[in-house]
Amino acid sequence: MNAVIAELWPYLVLVMVGFLPNEIWRALGLVLARGLNEDSQMVVLARALATAILAGVIAKLILFSSGALANIPLAVRVTAAVCGFLAFLAVKRTVFAGVVVGEAVLLAGGYFLLH
Amino acid sequence: MSGPITYASSAAAFRAGVKSAVTSVFFLVISGTYVGVGALAHGYGFAPWWLALSTVLVWAAPAQVILISALGGGAPLIEAAIAVTLSAIRLLPMVVALLPLLRGKGTWLRDLVLPTHFTAISMWVESLRLLPAIAHERRVPFCNGLAAGYMFAATGSGFIGYYLAAELPPLLAGALLFLTPMSFLMSTARNARMMIDRLAFGFGLMIGPVLAYWHVGLDLMWTGVIGGSLAYAVNRLRGVAT
Known part of the structure; x- marks a missing residue:
C-alpha cells in the first residue's frame, strides 16, 4: 500500500500543485467569456491586458534571464534582441528572419566574449 | 475581398490546423523551449513520463519551469502552488479574448472546453492571427488541430531534452533559451x-x-x-x- 502511494505521489503533486493552480484561470476565462462577442469592449480590453502581460514576460526573459542564458552578458542579449527586431522589420515583418538574426548575434557575441 | 476559408469536414479543419502548426515558426520555438524544460526536469531528477504528463496537463512552459525548479529545489508544496498560479493569471484574459472568436451559432459550451485547456501563448498568438480568415463553424477543430500539433512537438522535445541533458555546451543551451523571448517578441509585434x-x-x-x-x-x-x-x-x- 505504502509502495503504491510512494509511486503515485509525484503524480498527485503534479495534479494538485501544477495542474489545478494553473487550470483555474483558464476555467475562469471560460465562465467570463460567456455571452461576450469578439467586438465587445471587454474583449478588446482583455486582449490589451494579455498583450501587455506577454510583452512584460518577453522583456523579463531578455533582461532578467535565468539558467544558461544568464551566463551570456546582458549587453549581448539586448544587442541581439534589437538586431533581431530590426531584421524582422527590414524583411517585411518576417518572424523567422528576426529569430535567425537575433540568435546569430547572440551566438557570435557570446562566443567572442566568453573565449 | 474573398470569402472565409472553409473545410469539407471538421476532420479536414483539424488536419489543416495541425499542418499550420507544423509549418509555423512556433513549432521550432516550442521544440527548442521544451528541449530546455526536458533538460531541467532531468537535472532535478523527475521521471520522463512525469514531465510528459505535466506538458499535457499544465501546458504552459513558464508554469512548468516554476513547478520543476520549485519542487526540485525542495520548496514547500503550497509555495510552489502559489508561484504556479501567479504565473498563470495571464491565461484568463487570453481565454476571454480567444473564445468569442471561436464561438459560432451552433457552438456548445462543451466544444470550448478543449480550446480553453489548449490556450497558451503560442497557440493564442497564432489563433488570433489565423482564425479571422476561417469560416466560423470550422474554427474550433482548426484551433484544436493547431494546439495538438504544438503539444505533440512539446511532448516529444521534452523527451529529447531529458536524454540530451548536460550534453549541450553552455553557449548553445543559452541560445536555446533565447528562442522563446525572440519568437514571442516578433510574433506579438506582427500580430x-x-x-x-x-x-x-x-x-x-x-x-x-x-x-x-x-x-x-x-x-x-x-x-x-x-x-x-x-x-x-x-x-x-x-x-x-x-
Missing part, C-alpha cells in the same frame, strides 16, 4: 496591427522590467493591468479626438 495592441505591447515592454527591477509583488499582473488599461484609455481618447 499587433491595431493601435491599441501596439500601445499595450510597447507599454508592457517598458513597465514589465521596471516593476521587476523594483521587486514589486505580482509584477506581471500589474504590468497587464497598468499597460493594458493605459493602452485602452489612450486608444479611447484618440478615438474621441478624431
Whole structure:
C-alpha cells in the first residue's frame, strides 16, 4: 500500500500543485467569456491586458534571464534582441528572419566574449 | 475581398490546423523551449513520463519551469502552488479574448472546453492571427488541430531534452533559451496591427522590467493591468479626438 502511494505521489503533486493552480484561470476565462462577442469592449480590453502581460514576460526573459542564458552578458542579449527586431522589420515583418538574426548575434557575441 | 476559408469536414479543419502548426515558426520555438524544460526536469531528477504528463496537463512552459525548479529545489508544496498560479493569471484574459472568436451559432459550451485547456501563448498568438480568415463553424477543430500539433512537438522535445541533458555546451543551451523571448517578441509585434495592441505591447515592454527591477509583488499582473488599461484609455481618447 505504502509502495503504491510512494509511486503515485509525484503524480498527485503534479495534479494538485501544477495542474489545478494553473487550470483555474483558464476555467475562469471560460465562465467570463460567456455571452461576450469578439467586438465587445471587454474583449478588446482583455486582449490589451494579455498583450501587455506577454510583452512584460518577453522583456523579463531578455533582461532578467535565468539558467544558461544568464551566463551570456546582458549587453549581448539586448544587442541581439534589437538586431533581431530590426531584421524582422527590414524583411517585411518576417518572424523567422528576426529569430535567425537575433540568435546569430547572440551566438557570435557570446562566443567572442566568453573565449 | 474573398470569402472565409472553409473545410469539407471538421476532420479536414483539424488536419489543416495541425499542418499550420507544423509549418509555423512556433513549432521550432516550442521544440527548442521544451528541449530546455526536458533538460531541467532531468537535472532535478523527475521521471520522463512525469514531465510528459505535466506538458499535457499544465501546458504552459513558464508554469512548468516554476513547478520543476520549485519542487526540485525542495520548496514547500503550497509555495510552489502559489508561484504556479501567479504565473498563470495571464491565461484568463487570453481565454476571454480567444473564445468569442471561436464561438459560432451552433457552438456548445462543451466544444470550448478543449480550446480553453489548449490556450497558451503560442497557440493564442497564432489563433488570433489565423482564425479571422476561417469560416466560423470550422474554427474550433482548426484551433484544436493547431494546439495538438504544438503539444505533440512539446511532448516529444521534452523527451529529447531529458536524454540530451548536460550534453549541450553552455553557449548553445543559452541560445536555446533565447528562442522563446525572440519568437514571442516578433510574433506579438506582427500580430499587433491595431493601435491599441501596439500601445499595450510597447507599454508592457517598458513597465514589465521596471516593476521587476523594483521587486514589486505580482509584477506581471500589474504590468497587464497598468499597460493594458493605459493602452485602452489612450486608444479611447484618440478615438474621441478624431
